[in-house]
Amino acid sequence: MIYGYIRVSTDKQTVENQRFEISKYARKNNLPIDQWIEETVSGTIAPDKRNLGKLIDMARSRDIIICSELSRLGRNIFMIMSILNTLMETNVSVYTVKEGYRLGDDLTSKVLAFAFSISAEIERELISQRTREALRRRKAEGRTLGHPKGKRNSHVKLSGQEDKIRQMLAFGYSKAVISKELNVCPATVYNFIKSAL
Numbered sequence: 288m289i290y291g292y293i294r295v296s297t298d299k300q301t302v303e304n305q306r307f308e309i310s311k312y313a314r315k316n317n318l319p320i321d322q323w324i325e326e327t328v329s330g331t332i333a334p335d336k337r338n339l340g341k342l343i344d345m346a347r348s349r350d351i352i353i354c355s356e357l358s359r360l361g362r363n364i365f366m367i368m369s370i371l372n373t374l375m376e377t378n379v380s381v382y383t384v385k386e387g388y389r390l391g392d393d394l395t396s397k398v399l400a401f402a403f404s405i406s407a408e409i410e411r412e413l414i415s416q417r418t419r420e421a422l423r424r425r426k427a428e429g430r431t432l433g434h435p436k437g438k439r440n441s442h443v444k445l446s447g448q449e450d451k452i453r454q455m456l457a458f459g460y461s462k463a464v465i466s467k468e469l470n471v472c473p474a475t476v477y478n479f480i481k482s483a484l
Contacts (some may be wrong), residue, residue, distance in 0.1 A: 289313070290342060291320040292354040295327050297366040302327075305355045312384040313353060320353070330362035334370055342446070343370065348378040356385040364408040368401065444471060453484060 293305040299375050303326050313320050326338040336339045339360065346352065352374070354360065360381075361367045371390060375380055380391040390396040410472070426432060445452065448469060463478070468475040 288321045288347070288462045289318050289351045289353065290346065290353050292339065292342060292359065293323065293325045294330065294337075294339070294354075294359045297327065301387055305359070308355050308384045309353050312382075316382075318351065318353065318382075330358065330360070330366075334361070334366070338428050339370070343373055343379075346374065346377065346379045349380075351380045351382055353382045353384070357381075357388070361410075364405060371397075427463050443479065443481070443483075445469065448479075449483060452480065456480075456484075 291306070291309045292308070293302045295302055295305070297469060305308050306323070310320070314320075322340065324338050324342045328337050357367055360370050371381060375391065375397065378391070380389060382389050388396070388399055390399065419472065422432060452469075454467060455468070460468075462476045466476045
């Protein structure tokens with residue numbers, strides 16, 4: 288069996304980009320996808336609590352899992368290595384589109400997987416460290432971090448519509464009718480009237 292594994296972290300991300308990449312790779316390498324496994328979940332969640340865990344359980348010797356990149360399997364070195372180790376012990380190969388890895392039960396594959404995982408972990412730690420340093424510097428400069436407390440956004444969705452809304456209210460239009468006229472939800476109209484009029 289050949290599985291296409293897709294994971295995105297949030298609902299705002301789309302699985303279609305990964306599906307396109309994997310499909311293109313599979314066609315190019317004559318690897319017909321038998322089953323797709325998709326999920327919308329953080330890579331920090333343990334594999335056994337994700338669809339990935341079910342995939343690991345059902346994959347058999349000589350099966351292939353194709354994913355866009357190794358980071359789709361997990362977010363840290365230990366998780367990725369644990370997953371790859373489990374798959375390699377059952378003779379399941381992992382192919383990645385972006386890195387071009389074909390990780391199986393050979394020494395080269397294990398070394399490559401380990402090296403990739405270490406570099407990815409170091410990269411994430413460096414990004415995190417740079418962010419912490421920038422925040423410390425800004426704080427030392429006396430700058431307020433984050434959104435100023437109690438300050439509201441001066442421009443909202445209905446900004447510039449004040450006169451029209453006042454006129455409609457004067458003619459006795461309901462908030463529901465006003466919201467339809469302005470193509471916004473009633474709560475938006477209610478909140479705008481409460482705060483701006």
